[in-house]
Amino acid sequence: MLEEYQFLFIALSYLVAFGALFTLTAACIVRYRKTHKIFTHLRQDICQNLHPKNPI
Amino acid sequence: MIEKYANPNRFQTLSKHLIPLFGILSLIAFTVGLYIAFFASPPDYQQKETVRIMYIHVPAAWMSMSIFFWMGISSFLVIWRRHHLANIAAKSMAPIGAVLAFICLVTGALWGKPTWGTYWIWDARLTSMLLLFFLYIGYILIQYTTEDHFKASKISAIFASVGLINLPIIKFSVEWWNTLHQGPSIIRAGGPSIHETMLWPLFTMAFAYLCLTVFLTLINMRTELLQQKIEGMLRRKVSEATHA
Numbered sequence: 210m211l212e213e214y215q216f217l218f219i220a221l222s223y224l225v226a227f228g229a230l231f232t233l234t235a236a237c238i239v240r241y242r243k244t245h246k247i248f249t250h251l252r253q254d255i256c257q258n259l260h261p262k263n264p265i
Numbered sequence: 266m267i268e269k270y271a272n273p274n275r276f277q278t279l280s281k282h283l284i285p286l287f288g289i290l291s292l293i294a295f296t297v298g299l300y301i302a303f304f305a306s307p308p309d310y311q312q313k314e315t316v317r318i319m320y321i322h323v324p325a326a327w328m329s330m331s332i333f334f335w336m337g338i339s340s341f342l343v344i345w346r347r348h349h350l351a352n353i354a355a356k357s358m359a360p361i362g363a364v365l366a367f368i369c370l371v372t373g374a375l376w377g378k379p380t381w382g383t384y385w386i387w388d389a390r391l392t393s394m395l396l397l398f399f400l401y402i403g404y405i406l407i408q409y410t411t412e413d414h415f416k417a418s419k420i421s422a423i424f425a426s427v428g429l430i431n432l433p434i435i436k437f438s439v440e441w442w443n444t445l446h447q448g449p450s451i452i453r454a455g456g457p458s459i460h461e462t463m464l465w466p467l468f469t470m471a472f473a474y475l476c477l478t479v480f481l482t483l484i485n486m487r488t489e490l491l492q493q494k495i496e497g498m499l500r501r502k503v504s505e506a507t508h509a
């Protein structure tokens with residue numbers, strides 16, 4: 210009976226594997242881009258506020 | 266040599282070129298691998314079409330074990346040399362290894378049902394693989410929930426080094442114990458017992474997994490380095506504000 214469903218098991222396996230790989234890749238790239246954005250923003254902020262004495 | 270390439274600035278320059286290279290390589294290898302797996306490799310005489318699950322299950326198992334091995338090596342460097350980049354490398358690899366161990370477990374269960382008649386059995390190979398998945402989860406929890414970075418790197422390095430014991434258990438479990446899981450069929454005395462028409466898609470998919478792992482590890486390492494720079498900048502800002 211299971212032989213009839215073998216394509217279902219194959220499809221499910223590939224769906225889980227590539228779903229997980231795609232999610233992981235997307236999460237890593239999005240995390241990097243977000244972090245890079247914050248870093249660039251902070252660096253610009255620090256560079257713009259150059260002052261011999263702290264103005265705060 | 267370690268000191269030469271373990272410099273964060275040198276790493277940033279090198280990884281900038283390596284990330285797109287490994288990204289493209291993994292895309293090509295996955296495309297070719299999937300094509301061979303579905304259209305060029307024959308069904309097995311016993312398992313029929315379900316053998317195609319092997320092409321995603323086995324490379325995931327290989328890579329999740331390899332990643333933990335490299336995490337263990339990096340952890341030794343953290344303990345022995347207090348190497349900063351080694352800790353970042355191990356921390357960056359952990360989520361990738363966890364996802365690959367998860368893929369291995371789920372696809373294994375989906376392969377087990379039509380082949381063995383059950384999704385799960387507490388045999389030595391399956392249980393030790395599940396333990397590897399929990400080791401990854403434990404490592405990630407230590408790294409991301411401990412507030413003190415130095416403490417987190419030290420505890421997680423000891424954790425990963427101890428966890429290395431599980432790798433030979435996974436590898437030899439099918440030889441040491443009587444398991445439902447099949448014995449070694451590639452790295453064994455007398456050569457592989459898999460026909461070359463099935464070996465090629467397997468190795469191509471393994472290469473694709475490897476390239477993706479390197480690609481994601483490098484991205485995660487760059488993210489971690491950036492995060493540490495951000496934390497440094499924020500600390501400096503706060504200290505400047507308090508001293509003003």
